[in-house]
Amino acid sequence: MLECVGGKSVPLFILQGSCQAVGIELDTEHIPFGAVVRGAQSTRKLVMYNTGDIGARFRWDDTSFAPDFSISPVEGYVATGMQVDFTITFHPAQQNRDVRYDNLICDIDDGTRLYLTMTGACIPPTPTKEVQL
Numbered sequence: 001m002l003e004c005v006g007g008k009s010v011p012l013f014i015l016q017g018s019c020q021a022v023g024i025e026l027d028t029e030h031i032p033f034g035a036v037v038r039g040a041q042s043t044r045k046l047v048m049y050n051t052g053d054i055g056a057r058f059r060w061d062d063t064s065f066a067p068d069f070s071i072s073p074v075e076g077y078v079a080t081g082m083q084v085d086f087t088i089t090f091h092p093a094q095q096n097r098d099v100r101y102d103n104l105i106c107d108i109d110d111g112t113r114l115y116l117t118m119t120g121a122c123i124p125p126t127p128t129k130e131v132q133l
Helices: none
Strands: 024-026 028-035 042-050 056-060 070-071 075-078 083-090 096-108 113-123
Touching: 024 075, 024 113, 028 042, 042 075, 042 113, 075 083, 083 113
Parallel strands: 028 113
Antiparallel strands: 024 042, 042 083, 056 075, 056 096, 070 083, 096 113
């Protein structure tokens, strides 16, 4: 503000600005699968949201999901205000009561990373009894 003689004030200049950024997040950072019988599989959904002003490419490190998990799609683009739905499959091959994959990485093209943890258990098939009538 410029103060003039007589006590009057007038603006000298006005500053305005804005910032455009990528704002990508997952609906959860942990997915529990529970118990799955060896040789079977279970699927869960995961959602990625872009709440920012700019669209961005993403890519999961799909090799870190192996051998017990897989994700689809592995890579793609999420536009402003949109979402991407992922299908994650738990398909354990070895019996293990504590399957845990921590901090699986999704790289966003602005340099940020998202992290996901998945847990589950692989149990043996239950023996069946034959009943004769």
